[in-house]
Amino acid sequence: MMFPSQNCAEGLRGALRSLVRPVAVVTAAHAGRNHAMAATAFCEVSMDPPSMLVCINRLNATHLAVSEGADVCLNLLAEDQREISRRCGGGVVPEERFEVGDWVLGPGGPPRLADACASILLRPGRIVDHATHAVVIGEVVDVALRDDRRPLGFHDGAYLFPLAGAALNLVAQSALLGEAGSMTDGFLMLDVMRAFYWFDEGLQSALRARGWEAVSRSQSMAFANIALGVRRPIDLARNLGITRQGVSKMLQEMVDREWIVIEPDPTDGRASVVAFSDKSQQLRADALEILSRIDQELGERLGRKTVDALRATLGRDWGPPPEISALPSAQ
Incomplete structure (x- = not known):
C-alpha cells in the first residue's frame, strides 16, 4: 500500500530501513593515528577503472584524514563481526576500536581487517561535499578477498544474526524447491x-x-x-x-x-x-x-x-x- 509522507527525511529513513544492506568499516591512517568508522553508505561506481564511493560524515575524524590525502580501506564485515561494527559505530572511544578483530596495522597504509569478507583499498580521486557528508570517490588499488566468510547484514536498524540468516536461507531454499510447508x-x-x-x-x-x-x-x-x-x-x-x-x-x-x-x-x-x-x-x-x-x-x-x-x-x-x-x- 502506497501512502504519502509529509516529511521527506522521515520517509527516506523509513525507505532505507526496509533495505537489507551490507556493513563495512572504513579505515584511514593519518598523522600517526588510525581511524575507523562503521558505514553502510557505499557502492561501486565503475569497473573501468575499478572505483567505488563511500559517504563520510564531515564531523568524523576519518573525513579529516581523507581530505588531507589519506588512502582508505573498505573492510566488508562478516556475520560474526557485529562487535567490530558496534565499536566503530561509536560504541567505544576511538582509541579502543582496534582492540577487537584481526587487524593488520602498520606504516604506509590504512588498517586492514584480515578476516573480513573483503578489504578494498581505495585511493581517493574526488571528494564532493554535500550537506553533512562528503562523497569520496576512489580508485580501487588493491583487494583482499575471503571466499569462506558470510557477510554481515543490516535491516530495519538491526543486524541480521547468523542463526536468523541461516533460518531465512532455509526458508528461501525450501520455497525455491516447493517444500516451504515442511519448514x-x-x-x-x-x-x-x-x-x-x-x-x-x-x-x-x-x-x-x-x-x-x-x-x-x-x-x-x-x-x-x-x-x-x-x-x-x-x-x-x-x-x-x-x-x-x-x-x-x-x-x-x-x-x-x-x-x-x-x-x-x-x-x-x-x-x-x-x-x-x-x-x-x-x-x-x-x-x-x-x-x-x-x-x-x-x-x-x-x-x-x-x-x-x-x-x-x-x-x-x-x-x-x-x-x-x-x-x-x-x-
Missing part, C-alpha cells in the same frame, strides 16, 4: 520467529487502528526491553543488535514523538538512561490492553490449557545456549 517441522526457532511476527503484526495493526503513529519493529522491541528494566542505551544496542549510533538515532526519534525521555544515570554521571515519558502512558496502556486481548483470542482459538502450557514452557530457565561442536570430518 514448520523440526525447527522450533522458525516457529518462535513466526509467532513473534504474528503477535507484533497484531499489535501494530491494532495500534494504527486506534490512531497511533506507526511503530517500527525495532522501536517495539525497545519498548519491551525498557519495560523489562533495560534502560541504558548501550545495553539496548546490545540486546537489539544495533550499533550505538543506530540506537541513538532510534531513541531520538522516540524522544521526538514524546514516547520516552533520556535522563542522567543516577549511578554513573557519564552515562544516561531511558525512561517512559508521561505522555506515553496511554500508548503503553493501549498496547497492554491489545496484547491481553490477543492472548485471550489465542486462548479461544487453541484452548486455554494449550496457551498456558506454552507460556509455562517458554518461561522456564533453558540454561545457556548450547555449544554445538563442528561436524566430524568425513572419513
